[in-house]
Amino acid sequence: MVDKRTVTDCTCAFCGANCDDLEVDLEGETIVEVRNACKIGSANYITAPGSHRLTKPLWRANKLDEFKEISWEEAYEKAADILVNAKHPLLYGWAETSIEAMREGLKMAEAVGGIWDGQVTHCHGPSVNAIQQVGFPTCTLGEVKNRADVIVYWGCNPIHGHPRHMARYAPFARGFFRVDGRSERTLVVIDPRKTDTAKIADFHLQVNLGEDYELFNAFRAYLNGCELTGDKIAGVPVDMIKKVAERMRTANWGMIFFGMGLTHSYGKTQNVATAIELTALLNSETKWSIMPLMGHFNVKGVTEVASWITGYPFAIDFARGYPRYNVGEFSTVEVLRDKQVDAMLAIAADPGSHLPQACVERMAEIPLIAVEIYKTSTTELANLVLPDTHTGIEAEASVYRMDGVPILMRKVKDPLPGMKLSSAVMMEELYRAVERKLANRAGKKE
Numbered sequence: 001m002v003d004k005r006t007v008t009d010c011t012c013a014f015c016g017a018n019c020d021d022l023e024v025d026l027e028g029e030t031i032v033e034v035r036n037a038c039k040i041g042s043a044n045y046i047t048a049p050g051s052h053r054l055t056k057p058l059w060r061a062n063k064l065d066e067f068k069e070i071s072w073e074e075a076y077e078k079a080a081d082i083l084v085n086a087k088h089p090l091l092y093g094w095a096e097t098s099i100e101a102m103r104e105g106l107k108m109a110e111a112v113g114g115i116w117d118g119q120v121t122h123c124h125g126p127s128v129n130a131i132q133q134v135g136f137p138t139c140t141l142g143e144v145k146n147r148a149d150v151i152v153y154w155g156c157n158p159i160h161g162h163p164r165h166m167a168r169y170a171p172f173a174r175g176f177f178r179v180d181g182r183s184e185r186t187l188v189v190i191d192p193r194k195t196d197t198a199k200i201a202d203f204h205l206q207v208n209l210g211e212d213y214e215l216f217n218a219f220r221a222y223l224n225g226c227e228l229t230g231d232k233i234a235g236v237p238v239d240m241i242k243k244v245a246e247r248m249r250t251a252n253w254g255m256i257f258f259g260m261g262l263t264h265s266y267g268k269t270q271n272v273a274t275a276i277e278l279t280a281l282l283n284s285e286t287k288w289s290i291m292p293l294m295g296h297f298n299v300k301g302v303t304e305v306a307s308w309i310t311g312y313p314f315a316i317d318f319a320r321g322y323p324r325y326n327v328g329e330f331s332t333v334e335v336l337r338d339k340q341v342d343a344m345l346a347i348a349a350d351p352g353s354h355l356p357q358a359c360v361e362r363m364a365e366i367p368l369i370a371v372e373i374y375k376t377s378t379t380e381l382a383n384l385v386l387p388d389t390h391t392g393i394e395a396e397a398s399v400y401r402m403d404g405v406p407i408l409m410r411k412v413k414d415p416l417p418g419m420k421l422s423s424a425v426m427m428e429e430l431y432r433a434v435e436r437k438l439a440n441r442a443g444k445k446e
């Protein structure tokens with residue numbers, strides 16, 4: 001008879017909203033149903049037949065050859081050889097794995113004098129740079145749920161990107177001081193497109209593509225008492241800007257969420273910096289906070305863990321034996337494009353599908369270790385494939401939610417036979433193999 005059970009209070013391992021109220025039904029070790037998650041979150045739990053799940057370490061010396069299965073011991077030896085023999089390896093990814101795995105990765109990058117970087121480098125990197133420039137008046141999602149009466153989504157479309165965000169934490173949520181939910185909140189969407197989120201907003205400001213900076217500064221100028229002239233600014237009628245600015249000014253507790261529509265449109269870091277400055281200005285009259293809507297379920301962890309270990313959030317180079325940080329010099333796209341790295345470990349990121357062509361070409365030239373759950377474009381470019389355990393489903397894991405709240409993800413089922421207990425265990429064992437090789441090399445030199 002098949003053992004049927006339900007695991008409650010599971011945390012979704014997909015987007016940065018980290019919904020932690022999921023219920024998962026299992027028959028034996030097979031997940032048969034997921035409740036409370038959105039469609040994307042549920043799909044992440046249920047492995048579809050023919051989904052190319054990786055279960056054994058794979059190796060090929062020549063990238064044109066077929067892979068052959070090898071043992072974990074051999075895999076660690078080969079991975080350690082690649083990392084130790086490289087002059088300047090890149091250890092990239094981490095946003096879809098645990099804090100514990102990141103910690104091991106940082107130790108490894110320091111040991112081999114490599115670069116440590118994460119997906120944040122090309123998603124919310126500009127947000128992190130802006131926060132360093134002008135500070136960060138932020139809050140937790142719980143405060144938004146309980147207090148916010150004006151919510152602005154700028155350059156993001158949570159209905160599709162973070163499907164439960166609006167119901168769990170923002171306009172539709174019933175909070176302590178907002179017991180009637182949506183009817184007690186004003187929803188403002190600022191987006192060049194008429195997105196599904198924009199369609200349900202009280203105000204949709206259809207800003208011209210790439211002119212967010214101008215619009216932020218129009219708000220700031222108006223709130224500072226300047227007269228706005230002309231019919232439109234950045235494509236938005238001036239009357240509408242004034243109306244929304246007045247609603248912002250009279251909010252009891254306001255919130256700005258922003259997404260990659262802002263961090264990757266013209267102006268990048270300066271868009272976010274001026275958004276933060278608008279938030280600071282609104283705080284001179286009432287209470288406002290701001291937060292990036294982060295994508296991967298532990299992308300916040302990348303900057304948190306790297307910051308508490310090295311003092312820097314991402315794009316960290318250990319070539320001199322101590323951490324240095326410089327976006328544009330040590331960030332993934334630049335170091336791959338400019339051929340500054342001669343080996344790469346990519347974990348839980350699939351850069352082969354996401355990076356620019358010149359970077360992918362470099363990945364094809366250099367020794368590449370791919371740590372992935374499924375076959376991906378990156379595994380197709382790799383010399384060595386290390387099959388990963390599904391973080392937060394097959395292994396307990398700590399992560400940071402988009403608001404910086406740490407969450408312990410509950411394990412739902414055992415890893416597949418022959419797999420490691422978690423990504424962290426795999427990274428720790430690999431780190432030990434690297435340490436042994438470095439010690440041997442030092443011994444031979446003496």
Ligand code: SF4
Nearest residue numbers: 012015019038041164
């Ligand atoms: S909103 Fe995000 S975290 Fe929540 S269930 Fe959907 S994908 Fe998962």
